Amino acid sequence: RDTWVGEKAPWTGTRKGKNVQQTWGVFDDVFVPTDNTFNFLQNVLDEVIALFPSKYIHIGGDECPKEYWKQSEFCQKFIKDNNLKDEHGLQSYFIQRIEKYVNAKGRSIIGWDEILEGGLAPNATVMSWRGEAGGIEAAKQSHDVIMTPGSAGLYFDHKASTSPDEPLTISGLGSGYSNFHKVYNYDPVPKELTADQKKYIIGVQANVWTEYMETPSKVEYMIFPKIFSLAEIAWSQVERKDFKNFTEERVPLHLAKLDQTNTNFWVPVPVGQPDKMLSGENFNIELKAPLKGAKIFYTLDNYRPSENATEYTKPIKVNVLQGQKKTLKTIVITPSGKRSVVSETTLNNGAPEVKTK
CATH class of the missing domain: 3.20.20.80 (Glycosidases)
Incomplete structure (x- = not known):
């Protein structure tokens, strides 16, 4: 050189x-x-x-x-x-x-x-972004720290789900996975610190890098409703946090207000829909709209749901024959027409696993 x-x-x-x-x-x-x-x-x-x-x-x-x-x-x-x-x-x-x-x-x-x-x-004040280790070490050295680890979902430019419906982003999944549930469940004050060391954790921050965001609308899509969770973990005492109340009462209320404006946001999937495979013969699945006034539509025939699919109005009762499986697919549509990604839950009654090359 x-x-x-x-x-x-x-x-x-x-x-x-x-x-x-x-x-x-x-x-x-x-x-x-x-x-x-x-x-x-x-x-x-x-x-x-x-x-x-x-x-x-x-x-x-x-x-x-x-x-x-x-x-x-x-x-x-x-x-x-x-x-x-x-x-x-x-x-x-x-x-x-x-x-x-x-x-x-x-x-x-x-x-x-x-x-x-x-x-x-x-x-120096340290911003800990590569996990919590840097922040913990800085606090132990009596330096002020702002926690902002991507592993806790605090990189809002990372996609919110595994769905192929998600827009192109800089991240894959794993540590790059970020949605408002993950952010809400993060405590920016590490338990490894002593009471005296914890005073050096002076704040928490989320980051939005816009390499893949060509418009303000996409920025809004990536930050809402994650930013509600950020406010909660920054200002609420851990013992006062209430995940059920937050996700089923307060977030739906605020998203409904945003839906009445021109603000874009990521529409959450139905409350109560399992994000993993369920095993058994008979299933009774209760769902709840993630914002006031929204409707849930679903299919059980592997077709992609839309407003032309069955509208959810009562718990979904499903019987799966022995050796078979069904896939529950849902979509949420808001009063203004915004749509969630399609969410899927596999209902399996002993169907053999199909391995792909």
Whole structure:
């Protein structure tokens, strides 16, 4: 790699054929810790601080590849001359130097949990996004923490269900799965912390990255009703939380209000519909509309439900013959015409599993 460092080149890596990135992602190009680099960053921070009167300035600090630092003779000499342990130590030096500048302006920094690597800046607040581990470690070091783990559903740009009806998003499932049930069931104050350490958990945040959101309407679809759950876990005491009341009373009321406006939202699937296979011969399935005024339509013949399917008006009684199975498919349609994804429940009475290649 061409790792020449000069007054007009405050980064590492090749200069040949370099173009402005055309897509999002994590790239190997990183700043070189020269005075020119810090002068540039301080000028940027001066403008940010002048524009925004907030106490905190979020400096990022995440997803910093180290490969070019390893290849750079300048960076390796810098690490040695400043008695830094390694490239993680260089990242810590970088963050701490920026923090000193921001603190001198009367502000405090927030950084993603990668700023723990190599040693945490003295006054930094940590946003824990890669699970809870970073936040727990920061709290144990007596640093303020804002919990925002994607594994808890707090990345609202992640899809809300496994349905193929869901729009294209950046995430798969697993840790990238996010719906308002999952968010509501999260407690941002880890049980692993002592009573004294818990005071450093000062807040919780959700994130909405819009790479796949071309319109404000899609942003609304991704955040509602998850944002109701965020408010609950941020402001309600754990002992006062009531999942049944929240999902069957309050959320339906607020979604009905949104449905009367031009606001878009993810329409929940019917309350009470099992999200896993049920085994047996006779089934009695009771459902409830997830918002006031909505209707539930269902099929048992493998056809996709619509407003032309059977409308749910009473518990669904289903008999499944021995060795067979049926699939209950439902859809919710709101008074304004918004539709939920199709939700499926398999009712199995000993039918053999069909393996696919």
